[in-house]
Amino acid sequence: MNREQLITLISEKLKLIRTEKDLTQDQMSDLLGLSKKTLVQIEKGRIYTGWTTAVAICALCRESSILQHELGGDPLEVVDLIANNGTLHPKEKTMGGYIWWKNLSEHKGYRLQQNVISQHFRILDTNNFRLLSTFDESIAKQEWVKFQE
Structure with missing residues (x-):
């Protein structure tokens, strides 16, 4: 978006x-x-x-x-992503993605997810804190690799 x-x-x-x-x-x-x-x-x-x-x-x-x-x-997450050219690195508590998110990959409690509506990606830690949000799939996958080491 x-x-x-x-x-x-x-x-x-x-x-x-x-x-x-x-x-x-x-x-x-x-x-x-x-x-x-x-x-x-x-x-x-x-x-x-x-x-x-x-x-x-x-x-x-x-x-x-x-x-x-x-x-x-959250509408402000989408606004923030757009305003920041598609990538965020905040550490914000989320609900865990049970409604609008699909899990693409999971490793040791960390999850790579994609929003089914806006199509942006995020990485959550074991306590559902958002570590990354981006519209760029390559950035999401590049960052995801770091959690699998």
């Missing part, structure tokens, strides 16, 4: 996200710092959000089941 794909997805789902949060157009436009006219234009598919607005929606609506379903988990 790239910026344009995320912007398109957020723009197309904005009305559903707003109604899921039970917000009026006035409330949502105020929350996002947009004019109501701009919000209406986005919701009608006439224009797309910008990158900053898409990121704000992911941050402010992080718990949205619509966003989580469309992005395969």
